[in-house]
Amino acid sequence: MAQSKQKTDREMLLDILHFAPGKTSAEDLLFNYKDVLYPSTICSKEMFEALETFEARDDDLMIVTYPKCGTNWVIQILHEMVSIIKNQETVLDQPMIEFGSPQMLERLKEQPSPRILSTHLNFQMIPKSFFEKKTQMLIVIRNPKDAAISFFNFYKNMPALPTYESWNLFFNDFIHGNVCYGSYFNYLVEWNNHIDEGNVMAITFEDMKTDFLTQLKKISEFFGLPLTDEQLCEVERRTSFTSMKQKSEDTHGKLGDAFFRKGQIGDWKSLFNEEQSKEVDAKFQQHLDKTKLGDLLNYAKYCKF
Ligand code: PPS
Secondary structure (H helix, E strand, O other): OOOOOOOOOOHHHHHHOOOOOOOOHHHHHHHEEEEEEEOOOOOHHHHHHHHHHOOOOOEEEEEEEOOOOHHHHHHHHHHHHHHHHHHOOOOOOOOOOOOHHHHHHHHHHHHOOOEEEEEEEHHHHHHHHHHOOOEEEEEEEEEHHHHHHHHHHOOOOOOOOHHHHHHHHHHHHHOOOOOOOOOHHHHHHHHHHOOHHHHHHEEEEHHHHHHHHHHHHHHHHHOOOOHHHHHHHHHHOOOOHHHHHHHHHHHHHHHHHHHHHOOOOOHHHHHOHHHHHHHHHHHHHHHOOOOOHHHHHHHHOOOOO
16 A cells, blocks of 8 residues: 655644634634744744754754745745755755754754754744854845735634734734734844844845845855856746745645735735824834844835835
């Protein structure tokens, strides 16, 4: 009898997210760790404690993002770059480092280099060994208004997250940091304080959308993945939104449409009212205006009605 293929840790976690017991209460689906909310189906205190002694490598390729800012896009880009360089298909088999059980971290130790790792954890929660080893870390940021809209839709379409009855209710939690992984603004402020330490580079979702090849070149140089212009064009083709959405059932199973929704800049204008827009403007002004990450976001261009 044909044996069914054993699922990877990543596939098992996608199943957990998809088959979560439906839209139960926020209390069931989220838990609080050090004053930040996390999805309880895939994150745990046990895992966060195990992560404190996680052993990073100096040749890991690490992606750090606040949710909904382009994580899966950049993961795919790095997979394509590494598979072109190694001249072999690489499999998307690695969940975010904070998902699942400590046994998954044990299995990660066996993975050959370069490991493509990612996390939504805030700066304080990132295992110290990444800084000790001077691992290259790429932070991908996106304007807060589109990130909020993307997050709202993700909550709606993800069985493992509570559903909000309205955008207004979600907005209220987003602006106060009462969503998974906490405050968008705290996340960026903390990283902004450390952006010049260690081997960190920041890029934006918006620059990737508007000047993709230049960003691909920056990413390949940052991670020391030398690619010809022709190979970069191949990566560009394989990681366009259309191409990734088409492959999403293979890469993300039944949750493909939840992860690859619209992939646009400016969708926030469809749901934000003027008052909400001004509230985000004020937060930006208070926390990020004239900071390195704030400047990189080009707020005036992407966040004004
Ligand atoms: S998650 O769940 O936090 O890991 O989500 P994340 O992958 O960080 O972000 C999801 C948003 O990124 C969009 N996306 C893309 N946009 C353009 N091109 C490509 N290739 C691409 N891949 C993913 C995805 O559609 C989500 O944004 P929205 O606005 O919801 O469409």
